[in-house]
Amino acid sequence: MNPYGSIFPEVLDLEPLRKKHIPLYRRQERIQMDGNGAAAIASLQFWRAPIYAGFPITPSTKWLEMISTYINAGRFVVEENGRKVSAKRVKLLEAEHAVADYLVGAAAACRELIFMTATSSVGLDHMTETTRSLGASGLGNVVLINVYRATANYPLCIEGDPSDAFAHRDDGWIQVVCRGKQQIYDTLIQLPVVGMDPRVLIPTMPGYYGIKDSHRSEPFFVEPDSKIHEFQDSLIPWRCPLPGLIVGETAMGNCVTSAHFQGFKWEQKKRMDQVLSVLTASSKKFEEVFGRPGIVPFEAYFMEDRPPRVLVAMGPDAGTAYEVIRRRRKEGERLGLVVVRLLTPFPSSLLREALKSAGVIGVVNNAFHSERGHLTALVSEAVSGLPIQTTGFFAGLGGADISVRSWEKMIDLLSVLKPGESRFVHEGEVL
Amino acid sequence: MSEKRLAPFMEMAQKESCFRPGSTLCVDCMESIAFQNVGRATDNGIKTIYTMGTFCGEVSTLLWPTVVAWGRGDQEATQFEKSFSIIHNVFESASTVAEGIRDTADILLELGALKKPIQVVANSGDGGALVIGLRSLLHTIHRRSRVTVVVLINEFFANTGFQYAVTATPYSETSTTPPGDFIPGNLEEPMNHVGLALMAGAEFVAQVSPAFPKDFTEACERALSCSETAVIFVPSPCIAGWKFKEGRTIELAKLASETGLFPTFLKEKGKAGSLRHVSLDSKQRTPILRFLAPQRRFHHLVHEKNGEPAVVKGREKEVALIQDWANRNVQTLQRLTAWDVA
Numbered sequence: 001m002n003p004y005g006s007i008f009p010e011v012l013d014l015e016p017l018r019k020k021h022i023p024l025y026r027r028q029e030r031i032q033m034d035g036n037g038a039a040a041i042a043s044l045q046f047w048r049a050p051i052y053a054g055f056p057i058t059p060s061t062k063w064l065e066m067i068s069t070y071i072n073a074g075r076f077v078v079e080e081n082g083r084k085v086s087a088k089r090v091k092l093l094e095a096e097h098a099v100a101d102y103l104v105g106a107a108a109a110c111r112e113l114i115f116m117t118a119t120s121s122v123g124l125d126h127m128t129e130t131t132r133s134l135g136a137s138g139l140g141n142v143v144l145i146n147v148y149r150a151t152a153n154y155p156l157c158i159e160g161d162p163s164d165a166f167a168h169r170d171d172g173w174i175q176v177v178c179r180g181k182q183q184i185y186d187t188l189i190q191l192p193v194v195g196m197d198p199r200v201l202i203p204t205m206p207g208y209y210g211i212k213d214s215h216r217s218e219p220f221f222v223e224p225d226s227k228i229h230e231f232q233d234s235l236i237p238w239r240c241p242l243p244g245l246i247v248g249e250t251a252m253g254n255c256v257t258s259a260h261f262q263g264f265k266w267e268q269k270k271r272m273d274q275v276l277s278v279l280t281a282s283s284k285k286f287e288e289v290f291g292r293p294g295i296v297p298f299e300a301y302f303m304e305d306r307p308p309r310v311l312v313a314m315g316p317d318a319g320t321a322y323e324v325i326r327r328r329r330k331e332g333e334r335l336g337l338v339v340v341r342l343l344t345p346f347p348s349s350l351l352r353e354a355l356k357s358a359g360v361i362g363v364v365n366n367a368f369h370s371e372r373g374h375l376t377a378l379v380s381e382a383v384s385g386l387p388i389q390t391t392g393f394f395a396g397l398g399g400a401d402i403s404v405r406s407w408e409k410m411i412d413l414l415s416v417l418k419p420g421e422s423r424f425v426h427e428g429e430v431l
Numbered sequence: 432m433s434e435k436r437l438a439p440f441m442e443m444a445q446k447e448s449c450f451r452p453g454s455t456l457c458v459d460c461m462e463s464i465a466f467q468n469v470g471r472a473t474d475n476g477i478k479t480i481y482t483m484g485t486f487c488g489e490v491s492t493l494l495w496p497t498v499v500a501w502g503r504g505d506q507e508a509t510q511f512e513k514s515f516s517i518i519h520n521v522f523e524s525a526s527t528v529a530e531g532i533r534d535t536a537d538i539l540l541e542l543g544a545l546k547k548p549i550q551v552v553a554n555s556g557d558g559g560a561l562v563i564g565l566r567s568l569l570h571t572i573h574r575r576s577r578v579t580v581v582v583l584i585n586e587f588f589a590n591t592g593f594q595y596a597v598t599a600t601p602y603s604e605t606s607t608t609p610p611g612d613f614i615p616g617n618l619e620e621p622m623n624h625v626g627l628a629l630m631a632g633a634e635f636v637a638q639v640s641p642a643f644p645k646d647f648t649e650a651c652e653r654a655l656s657c658s659e660t661a662v663i664f665v666p667s668p669c670i671a672g673w674k675f676k677e678g679r680t681i682e683l684a685k686l687a688s689e690t691g692l693f694p695t696f697l698k699e700k701g702k703a704g705s706l707r708h709v710s711l712d713s714k715q716r717t718p719i720l721r722f723l724a725p726q727r728r729f730h731h732l733v734h735e736k737n738g739e740p741a742v743v744k745g746r747e748k749e750v751a752l753i754q755d756w757a758n759r760n761v762q763t764l765q766r767l768t769a770w771d772v773a
Contacts (some may be wrong), residue, residue: 008511016543050538053531078542091534094570101524101567105482105531106520110539115531129521236488245516246536246549251510253483253519254495334617417724 005243005250008258010032012247014048014112014238019080020087021047023225024070030084030221035213036062037179038220039118039145039206042188044070044088044230045225050363051093051106057123058158059210060147064118096123098371100130107139107203108252111240114141114192120210121149121164128168134203135172136268137252138194138242142203144173145188149210150316150367150398159399160209162315163367165343166374168205172268174275175343176295178208182220189228190286193235197282199274201242207343211399212316223290231289235282272345279342286292295348298354299339302329306357307336309414312379313364314340317395317402321364335411340375348382350361355382360389360414366396372422390423403427443648446474447503449481449515454492454500459680461667461770462488462583464641469552469581469663472651474503474513478549480532484525484564486556487590487669488583511547523564526571526660529553529578537577550579550655555584555585557598561624568662572631575659582624582662584693587670593672597622600692601756602749603728605672610731615749620756624664625696625767632772634659636704638696638764640666642684643708646695653699666693674727686722691757696764704768711765713758720750 024045032043040063043049052071054064068090070076076088093099093249106115119127124146134142146168150161165175174195178184178339187206195204208214243250256264276297283294301322303310313321318339325335338354355361360384365373372392380390393410396402405428413423413430424431438446448470456463464489473479474489481501483489492500501517508514520528529551539545554570560568560582562663568580588604589592597607599617604610608617628636634657654661668675669685675683687693688708698704710716724740732746732753742750 005516006507006509006514008514011511011546012539012544013546014544014693050542051534080541080543087538087542089534089538094566098524098567098570101520101527102531104520105518105528105533107531108528109480109532109535113535130524133520216576243516245532246478246519246539246545249502249514249516251493251495251499251517254493254499255490255519256495260495269644379481407533 005248007243007248009247017050017087018047018229021225022076022078022087025222027224028221030219032217032219033181034062034215034217035181035184035208036060036147036215037066038185039063039188040066041222042185043067043116046114047229047289048112048232049116050087050113051089051091051115053093053102053106053117055093055096055099055123057096057120059149059160059214060118060120060123060145062214063145063147072424096126096317097130099252100127100134103142104130104134104137104139107142109245110247111139111141111242111244112236112238114143116143117147118145118147121151122148122153124164124168125151128171131168131171131173133253135348136264138201139203140197140201141192143192143195144203144205146205147205147210147214148207153316157398159211160213161367161398162207162209163369165207167367169344169374172272172343173203173205173207175207176342177314177343178206179213179318179339181213181218182292184208184213185220185222185395186286186290186292187295189231190282193232193282194275194279196236196240197278198237198241200271200278202275204270209315209399227289231286235285256296275345276347295341297342297350300354301325301337301339301342303336303354305334305340307334308359309334309411310336310338310355310358311362311364311410311412312338312340312375314375315366315396320402320404321407324404324411346378346382351379351382352386355388356386358388360391362391362410362414364392364393364395364410368397372420376422389419391417394422394424395426400426438648438652439590440645440648443471446471446608449479449501449503451472451500453498455494455498456487456491459670459677461665461669461680461684462581465581465665465667466492467649468641468644469651472655473550473552475655476512477493478511478547479515480549482525482528482532482551483517483519484554484555484559485519485522485590486559486583488556489519490590493517513523522559524567525553525559525564526578526580527567527732530574530576533576533578553578553580555582556589557582557586558588558596561622562597564737568693569631572628572633572660572662575632577658578660579657580660580662581665583665583667585667585672587672589669589672598624601753602732604731615731615746621690623763625764628662629631629698629770630772633662634700635661636688636696636698637662638664638666638693640684640688640695642690643679643695646697646707650697655686655738672728672731676723679725683722686717689717690720691716691723691761692719694761694764696768698768701771706761706765706768709761711761713761716761717756719754723753
């Protein structure tokens with residue numbers, strides 16, 4: 001007796017779906033496209049993704065538009081019993097909440113397929129009731145691309161501020177931050193295999209900054225579909241050990257009393273605790289297959305000599321920080337830079353190890369809700385108990401560029417600010 | 432909708448329901464009777480998947496691990512066609528979740544990956560489908576998704592303690608419209624849920640109670656054979672919230688139809704619909720007092736004395752207004768039997 005209910009494997013064979021996939025690319029190519037395009041191309045290359053659900057919201061909309069353009073052009077039409085059918089479909093729902101609900105039904109129906117959407121800001125907020133359920137559901141085959149945009153419409157701002165991603169840290173998803181189109185493309189390919197690993201079974205939320213990355217073009221390498229399938233199929237089990245609604249006999253989303261609720265949460269925590277090791281193993285495989293590094297918990301620059309002063313940042317503006325720090329190190333200053341990629345689960349132990357020799361850490365937050373910033377709180381907890389001073393900066397809110405002068409100012413302030421202080425910095429000035 | 436023969440009632444009664452003993456629904460709850468009967472209708476040789484909103488019918492039947500009152504037969508299914516799955520997501524989106532399952536099964540079938548068909552039934556309360564979940568319901572209908580939607584109507588949010596919902600009878604007591612000297616209960620007239628479902632484009636719309644077993648069976652079978660969305664509204668007397676004596680569920684369900692408050696209604700797109708178990712002549716129709724009097728939620732308006740209803744002095748106006756609403760409701764539904772999307 002299967003503790004999760006009967007499975008009828010003979011009624012569902014996904015091989016026809018895999019075989020009928022029409023590849024977008026047959027060899028590696030270097031193309032130029034914006035971030036939404038990079039995410040859309042990767043999404044369309046999965047044979048496991050037959051339905052894309054969506055509702056428009058800036059700046060994520062172009063992902064949906066591009067998916068629709070390819071599908072409506074007949075790019076995936078196959079002949080089935082003398083009839084032309086598209087092996088990929090777009091589902092346009094009436095609200096983001098409906099998109100999330102739809103994904104629940106689809107993902108629970110067949111756990112071996114990948115169901116994707118993209119959204120931003122208040123769109124993600126509108127989904128919240130269901131994204132929180134999804135986080136605990138065990139449906140690791142849902143991918144929600146979060147194109148960062150400021151939340152809370154007073155005032156409304158459509159540019160890339162990760163306040164949406166931070167507001168949804170508690171949804172229980174795996175959240176990975178990308179910067180640059182290659183990272184976006186590669187992360188989209190790798191992340192589903194982490195979420196769908198039977199030890200993990202947690203939905204994934206790759207994210208990138210709206211406008212800066214979603215709407216600006218850059219060259220990057222696309223891989224042949226066959227290679228992507230080889231990579232994903234080597235890590236995603238052909239049959240999920242848990243029954244889907246179609247192939248199995250199962251009950252999902254039950255009520256429980258407190259006597260059992262903690263048990264479910266304990267299981268969820270155990271699965272979340274597996275993410276880092278599963279991610280690391282899949283990154284190794286990714287590098288073997290594609291020759292580029294897979295997802296890392298964080299990028300560490302200039303950290304080899306254990307610098308006493310370190311900036312912790314995330315997002316595309318970290319590139320400017322890299323250049324500023326490189327120059328100042330040439331002038332003799334020992335500075336380091338850490339760029340966070342794995343937001344949830346936050347890689348606290350690894351970060352603590354990387355930062356343990358630092359005296360002062362400046363954490364640069366691109367979103368503000370209260371106190372010293374979410375990222376500051378996470379980093380402070382990671383290094384708690386160590387003799388390290390953490391300082392919170394707010395810069396680049398609402399997707400504003402963080403200029404060279406601002407990075408310079410924040411580095412200068414590291415030696416001045418007292419423990420626990422925070423500052424808003426813009427164009428080299430403290431606000 | 433296929434023209435296949437409807438199963439005779441006895442044949443239906445002998446089918447194996449996917450609703451099992453063990454639920455914690457109240458004794459005399461109409462929802463459990465409806466589940467039992469819809470559950471039988473789904474024993475038709477096609478694998479069944481249920482989606483649930485959050486409502487009494489979910490929290491009282493899907494309590495893990497002791498009372499999962501679902502599954503066909505006493506053992507796990509050995510045949511795919513008899514197998515059964517169920518999923519609860521959130522309060523208001525049973526039909527959207529059902530649509531996700533429907534589309535996934537359809538593309539798998541069309542591409543030759545899935546060998547056998549499935550049927551999907553979305554279950555919600557009236558709060559979940561017509562108040563907070565109206566968007567979900569209407570858009571699923573509008574997209575013509577091939578799912579059967581069952582909405583159990585008890586006129587309030589029963590699961591959270593009988594708060595006002597948009598289906599509440601005028602002047603009824605709910606926990607958020609308690610009758611007082613200043614405001615005598617719910618002041619709003621109910622929303623026309625049957626009309627909304629028809630206008631959104633449902634292929635089949637029924638309002639029918641298991642108190643009329645043949646009609647209920649007919650509605651279930653017709654709904655399950657639709658190629659687009661079918662909606663069954665099930666008026667469901669609620670002993671805890673309506674506050675009536677044990678054993679009167681079926682009687683009240685019949686009176687709900689006969690008085691015109693919830694007339695039995697069946698309508699298939701493109702064909703003439705029918706109003707049943709209600710007199711079209713208002714003079715011949717069972718007066719609403721018969722329905723109101725046994726329920727303490729109308730105790731501020733009507734009392735039952737020696738089995739006969741008696742209007743509370745000073746509340747004649749409210750009772751007349753409820754009667755007027757019932758009369759207009761029948762007229763509206765009668766017009767809808769001949770109404771179709773152009």
